[in-house]
Amino acid sequence: MNEPVDMRTISVKVNGVEHRRTAPVRMLLSDFLRHELRLTGTHVGCEHGVCGACTVLVDGRSARACLMLAVQSDGCEILTIEGIANADGTLHPLQDAFQRHHALQCGFCTPGMLTTLMELLADNPSPTEEDVKITISGNLCRCTGYAGIVKAALDAAAVLRGEKAPEI
Numbered sequence: 001m002n003e004p005v006d007m008r009t010i011s012v013k014v015n016g017v018e019h020r021r022t023a024p025v026r027m028l029l030s031d032f033l034r035h036e037l038r039l040t041g042t043h044v045g046c047e048h049g050v051c052g053a054c055t056v057l058v059d060g061r062s063a064r065a066c067l068m069l070a071v072q073s074d075g076c077e078i079l080t081i082e083g084i085a086n087a088d089g090t091l092h093p094l095q096d097a098f099q100r101h102h103a104l105q106c107g108f109c110t111p112g113m114l115t116t117l118m119e120l121l122a123d124n125p126s127p128t129e130e131d132v133k134i135t136i137s138g139n140l141c142r143c144t145g146y147a148g149i150v151k152a153a154l155d156a157a158a159v160l161r162g163e164k165a166p167e168i
């Protein structure tokens with residue numbers, strides 16, 4: 001049977017799990033993740049690409065889920081905040097560093113901060129403070145003052161390089 005013209009069936013791998021769903025062609029990726037897949041860790045703030053709260057990795061690249069249609073992710077691999085922790089359930093070094101450096105308060109921006117920084121650390125294992133600041137310049141946080149976030153990112157980079165976490 002043909003699909004209604006305003007619906008499409010898409011296949012996406014999200015956090016390692018394959019999903020095949022039929023979605024309205026106008027549905028945002030952020031709504032698809034939150035309402036269809038129940039992955040509510042991807043937050044929605046501005047819904048027009050400014051705040052960065054909805055950032056996810058699509059085929060390894062950061063993307064604003066509020067600026068993508070779900071149908072555009074057909075055939076893609078997506079990583080959301082729910083997929084960042086290690087397979088054994090322990091925190092990813094970035095999550096652990098955020099906790100130790102008090103890099104989150106209300107936590108609204110945190111999923112987008114973490115996914116954005118995951119991309120940075122994959123591209124550049126030894127970022128400078130300036131690199132981190134430039135990377136998160138598109139992610140708005142109303143609580144932390146950013147200092148803890150920058151320290152956490154540099155700390156996590158050191159841990160991922162196999163170095164001892166710097167003293168706080």
Ligand code: FES
Nearest residue numbers: 045047049052066
């Ligand atoms: S909700 Fe997507 S950038 Fe703000």
Ligand code: FES
Nearest residue numbers: 105109141142143
């Ligand atoms: S921790 Fe509250 S907005 Fe960033």
